[in-house]
Amino acid sequence: MTNTWLVATIVAVVAGCVGFFTVLRGSAFVAHSVPEGAFAGAAGASLLGLNTIVGLAVFAIGGALGIGWLGRRGRHDVVTALALVVMLGMGALFLSLSVEYAPEMFSLLFGEVLGVSSSQLLPTAVLGVVCVGAIVALYRPLMLSSVMAEVGEAQGVSSRRMEMCFLVVVALATTMAVPVVGALLMFSVMIGPAGAARTLTNNPLAAMGLSVTFALATVWGAIVASYLSNWPIGFFVGALGATFYVAARGIASLRRKGVVHPGSEPSPAS
């Protein structure tokens, strides 16, 4: 059980940081597609008898880079959709060719509280440190390319390169998180808390801090609830993420009406 708490905490911190930029850049679809496509990779890996993490990583990074590359020539949302369905199509093929045991697929998709082993702890922690480290190292150019792309270009920050870097970070975050919270709900942890944080404040550091806080609350709450009720952790992650976001939107609209004391007022309809 300790393993679960440790891994989940790492996942939440990473999701909070990566999620902040995901929301800032409007990359919700990417944050959904990379984990979901990576799931197909996990199926392929188990077909070949490899560790599912390998499959996850290959498809996550491949998918992310594919989106980046195709995105230069086509609409971003179209390209994301196509990359996703291609990966899922391959996943359908892998699943049909393998004798995969259904429950394992379920837990890769929706998460499984008790499924974390000690051997997963180190790679998850290492990837987590790499992700957060990348965010910290790239903070300024990433902020520039996300918020003021032209200014960034003028200062030598290539939007395309930042986009690629960001996509790879999302892929890494996906790889470490999917075994814990599952492919389909990883993005809930990334965008729900971060979306709520961004609704409440425009200050980037405050937003990131809030995002991590909400993510931790979401994941911890989900673990407890899942442990007590035996219901899938994914359900609670989705529900809590949505709750945080809706509550934040409610507070924001109350602020606009002058009922609640305004904090650092975010721009309207963001």
Place this chain on the structure above:
Amino acid sequence: MALSAGQFLSPVFAPGFFQSGSVQVALVVGGVVALVSGMVGVFTVMRGQSFAGHALGSVGTTGGSAAFLLGISPLWGFMGLGVVAAAVMELVGIRRPRGRDLATGIVLGAALGIAALCLYLDTTFKNTTGATITILFGSMFAISASIVPLIVLFSLLSLGTVVVLYRPLLVTSVSSDMAAALGIPVRAVGILYLLAMAVAVSLSALTIGAILSTALLIGPAATALRLSRRPGVAMALAGLIGVAATWLGILLAYDSFYWPPRGHGWPVSFFVVSLIFVFYLLGNQPIGSAGRRRLAPGGDELAAGLGQ
């Protein structure tokens, strides 16, 4: 004469292809769904609502698994929840695409969580372990012929909505400011379109799988919009490409039962998606400066569309 024709055709059409009842249903249902998805999808791509299109298909998963649990027909589960989700997305959503995609993601996350719960309850209380895979990836060869009329009906409903709304839809897709200035109720058009899309996507989700319905909605439409700037022509092209990919996919999947490695057959969804992707890449070829101009619909699309 018939014998030699049969001998010629049999490498392409594996024995029993045209006689098989399930293949016939698959061709009809798949064709109808592909046609409607492709045509409706042209506006999805123009409006940059690919995520919503995908999300509605995935929400179909939730509807499907809830239907499984409640023992009602999957069709109503898929469509019912799809329509509800579309309404919620529109209500929670905001004008700007980034905010809209965020809201879509939140709704999707919550819906998938509910799907997880339904599937868990299914497995626990009803002992149906294959439900996850079937609902996600669909089984085109297992559609019962009795729902064909319903699928055709709702498909026509969805397409009809888009046709009726063609002009206001076109204007709001290109520029919502211009639409508002012209007195077009942007919000109303938006929600009607979202509902039409929800129905179209639910239907395809039911037939080829919730997640892969996105491919039929986005792929052919995106390819068509690369080939033609006129929305009407793009709609026709998208329908054509979608149907071609679907029928060819069905053929390949049927044939694959007879391919050497296993007497197992490869899934239809894999073939259809791969074909759609190949068509997209092929359509990407005329990409010089003229192609780059097509990436963002603008005044000339509008003029071309309204001039038809």
